Amino acid sequence: MSLPDTPENCPCLSGERYVSCCGRYHEGEAVAPTAEALMRSRYSAFAVGDTAYLLATWHPGTRPSSLELDARVSWVRLDILAAEAGGPFDTEGQVAFRAHYRVGARRGVLEELGRFVRQDGRWFYVDGDVVE
Template identity: 60%
Template structure:
């Protein structure tokens, strides 16, 4: 886990406790972008339970097996469409940066789709982009 006073991995500049930690603790993310950021932080923290809980039931896999050799190091959000507090759907475009235990580096560029149901945002799916 990540210390509440540490800088949040999602890149907002806030502490983990004031940023993504509150969503990992059960608070609903108010926007699709904040849910996406909290999911990135869950990847960085190795929080498979949060990744599953924030995945839409219609597309959620039975399990998530994170690669312990990968460390997610940075998130760049390129833009969002919809996904606000009064929307039911949204899309967030981002690049996530990683480093392997062996020192290799890489990125994952994605356009993720989100849906809000019963006041909670869920990750639906993503396309490489």
């Protein structure tokens, strides 16, 4: 992935430019300081197709051996519903979110309560419960 091929505005809808928001995490220039920041950066990684970042930020105990993204899916909006703990001095956190997507003309929503842990100063996505 290279930054020139990415959107000007960050896909996580923070209102910042991609390069100064999630792009700096994707490029390894910084690490996400909170569970919510990691959630936003992972959503943006799905949006820009950065599978390497997704795998690197998945907890080793639950990380799949490989990940193949569906190129037909367009991630169009992220709504953070709630965050519990997950701050810079916590070791665990949860983030509830809705991720809106499109596949052709069909629209969908993925709602999840994600669990995160911080180890050695880095946040990792562990797993989540999908809300039906």
